Amino acid sequence: MRITSLLKIRLLAPLALALAVLAGPDSGRADPVVVELFTSQGCSSCPPADQLLRKLAKRDDVIPLALHVDYWDYIGWKDTFGQRKFTARQKGYARAAGKRMVYTPQMVIDGKDHVEGTRPGKLLHLIRRHKAEADSDIDLSVRRTGDRIRIDAKAAKRYEVPLWVQVVRVKPEATVEIRRGENAGKKITYSNIVTDWRRLDPWDTRAPLAIEAEAGGDEDVVVIIQRPEFGPILAAAKASE
Numbered sequence: 001m002r003i004t005s006l007l008k009i010r011l012l013a014p015l016a017l018a019l020a021v022l023a024g025p026d027s028g029r030a031d032p033v034v035v036e037l038f039t040s041q042g043c044s045s046c047p048p049a050d051q052l053l054r055k056l057a058k059r060d061d062v063i064p065l066a067l068h069v070d071y072w073d074y075i076g077w078k079d080t081f082g083q084r085k086f087t088a089r090q091k092g093y094a095r096a097a098g099k100r101m102v103y104t105p106q107m108v109i110d111g112k113d114h115v116e117g118t119r120p121g122k123l124l125h126l127i128r129r130h131k132a133e134a135d136s137d138i139d140l141s142v143r144r145t146g147d148r149i150r151i152d153a154k155a156a157k158r159y160e161v162p163l164w165v166q167v168v169r170v171k172p173e174a175t176v177e178i179r180r181g182e183n184a185g186k187k188i189t190y191s192n193i194v195t196d197w198r199r200l201d202p203w204d205t206r207a208p209l210a211i212e213a214e215a216g217g218d219e220d221v222v223v224i225i226q227r228p229e230f231g232p233i234l235a236a237a238k239a240s241e
Contacts, residue, residue, distance in 0.1 A: 032063045033130045034224060034236045036108045037117055038090045041079040042072035044182035049105030049117025050190055057172075057191040062127060063222055063236050064192045065168065069104060077181030081174075081193050089197065089230075096230040111226055111233040140235040142223045147216040149239050151223055153209040162202035163225050163234065167213050169196040170220040195219060202228070215239065 037053045039046045056064035068081035069090060090102045097114060105117025109126045116122075137156035142149055151165065171193040178186050203209045203225070215221045221239040226232065 029131055029133055029135045031136050032061055032236055032238075033127050034110050034233050035062055035064045035123075035127070036089075036111075037064065037066050038069055038086070038102070038104055038106045038108075039066055039117065040069050040072040040082060040104050041176060041178055041183060041188070042075055042077045042181040043104045045118060046105045047183065047186070047188055049107070050188060052117065052120055052123065054189065054191040061131065063238060065170065065194050065222070066190055066192050067194045067197075069102075071102075072104065072181075075181050077178055077183070080176055081190070081195070085197060086194065092230040111231060136235045138225055138235040140223065140225060140237045142221065142237045142239040144215060144221060144239040144241055147214060148212050149215040149221055149223070151209060151211050151213065153203070153225060153235065155205040155208075157205075159205045159227075161228055162204040164228055165200040165203050165209065165211075166224045166226065167196075167198045167200060167215070168194055168222040168224060169198075169215075169217070170222055171195050172220060 035053070035056055037049055039050055050066070053064045053066055056062050067086035067089060068079045068083065069087040070079060070082040070084050071087055073079060073082060087102075090106065093108055093111070093114070094100070094102050107115050107117045107123060109115065109123075110130050113126050115126060138153055140151075140153045142151050149167070173189060173191050174193060175187060175189045178184060178188065200211065200213060223237055223239070224233055225235040227234065
């Protein structure tokens with residue numbers, strides 16, 4: 001019994017350390033790192049990844065986003081946040097990476113690096129690596145006034161292709177009691193739940209971007225500028241009042 005207990009401590013210690021570090025910011029570039037978690041209420045492997053995202057939600061230097069997919073709904077529980085468009089986004093990343101399959105839980109960091117959502121050490125390493133990169137050559141600001149947001153962006157160079165400008169609506173937190181499926185009987189609290197992902201007109205970067213968009217309701221708003229066809233995320237900002 002003593003040996004078993006020691007083994008458990010040794011196995012849990014790295015996870016506990018990673019969770020603690022994930023909750024604190026790293027020094028580095030000013031732009032936040034975007035972490036997209038593809039998850040599902042019907043996936044038994046997802047709750048630890050959902051917990052990791054809750055830790056990330058406490059950081060100011062990371063924009064964590066939970067995108068609930070719908071391809072696990074068939075096993076008995078329909079994800080209350082799941083949307084087909086989020087499944088399509090994950091498949092888009094898979095195509096861009098030359099992968100034929102998708103899975104949960106998966107995290108995509110800044111649109112570039114993919115990692116299993118249950119590997120906090122690897123996730124921490126990738127966040128630190130992205131934080132160590134130079135600041136983006138796109139200066140982005142998003143201001144919210146009532147039911148509208150104002151998006152302003154400048155590019156230090158002209159890109160050879162128009163960039164995707166995306167408006168993301170985010171529910172800060174919700175607790176769900178799951179009654180069927182692999183997680184039946186569990187009550188799970190989710191953070192930074194994406195409820196909508198909308199692409200605006202592309203920006204060709206020849207001139208500064210200055211546009212307005214609708215943003216009614218109480219949910220948070222994030223704007224993401226990304227290379228087309230699920231390329232790297234170049235800039236991201238949460239709307240300020």
